[in-house]
Amino acid sequence: MDTYLTVTSARAVREYAGRPLPADAVQRILEAGRVAGSSRNRQPWRFIVVESPSLRERLAEAVSAPANVRGAALVVVIAMHGKGPTAFDAGRAAQNMMLTAWNDHIGSCPTGLRDRDAVVDLLDLKEDEQPMIALSFGYPARTRDPLRLEAVEWIERADRKPFDEVVERV
Numbered sequence: 174m175d176t177y178l179t180v181t182s183a184r185a186v187r188e189y190a191g192r193p194l195p196a197d198a199v200q201r202i203l204e205a206g207r208v209a210g211s212s213r214n215r216q217p218w219r220f221i222v223v224e225s226p227s228l229r230e231r232l233a234e235a236v237s238a239p240a241n242v243r244g245a246a247l248v249v250v251i252a253m254h255g256k257g258p259t260a261f262d263a264g265r266a267a268q269n270m271m272l273t274a275w276n277d278h279i280g281s282c283p284t285g286l287r288d289r290d291a292v293v294d295l296l297d298l299k300e301d302e303q304p305m306i307a308l309s310f311g312y313p314a315r316t317r318d319p320l321r322l323e324a325v326e327w328i329e330r331a332d333r334k335p336f337d338e339v340v341e342r343v
């Protein structure tokens with residue numbers, strides 16, 4: 174898919190079809206995160222794929238929207254370490270993963286962590302690691318074909334602030 178169409182048609186997908194993701198699609202999602210740029214190329218992250226059903230349920234109980242995690246085909250927690258713009262770095266890796274997924278028509282949603290201490294505990298994170306976000310992936314329960322509209326039409330339909338309110342030229 175054209176990159177601009179992938180970007181403009183992407184939306185948060187919170188309800189997933191039950192079917193699993195192909196292994197090569199999962200690999201691409203994780204590689205897309207790994208290849209993301211970061212401040213001083215420190216790559217201050219680990220991408221923790223939560224496969225164990227019991228850990229998945231404990232994670233669901235620690236996030237702000239448990240259903241996002243319970244229903245997903247793939248759940249990745251981004252854990253960051255060290256100083257620097259770690260939130261920005263994590264966002265770049267997360268967006269790489271989510272756009273790569275959507276390019277394969279796989280939906281995703283970031284889910285905030287309500288109880289970070291519980292996430293540190295259940296994932297057995299290292300002393301200097303902080304869990305940043307949980308990403309849920311899966312084929313959308315309601316199919317939405319990105320190719321059905323032009324990029325400009327996806328933009329018109331997006332729930333976003335007007336261009337002139339956001340973009341300023343000085």
Ligand SMILES: Cc1cc2nc3c(=O)[nH]c(=O)nc-3n(C[C@H](O)[C@H](O)[C@H](O)COP(=O)(O)O)c2cc1C
Nearest residue numbers: 183184185186187237238241282283284285306332
């Ligand atoms: C840091 C962050 C945390 C988020 N946390 C949640 C969340 O806890 N639950 C949820 O359903 N969506 C969450 N989202 C997804 C946003 O709600 C979503 O990206 C936004 O509403 C735009 O949705 P749209 O692209 O479908 O219009 C989060 C997004 C970000 C960037």
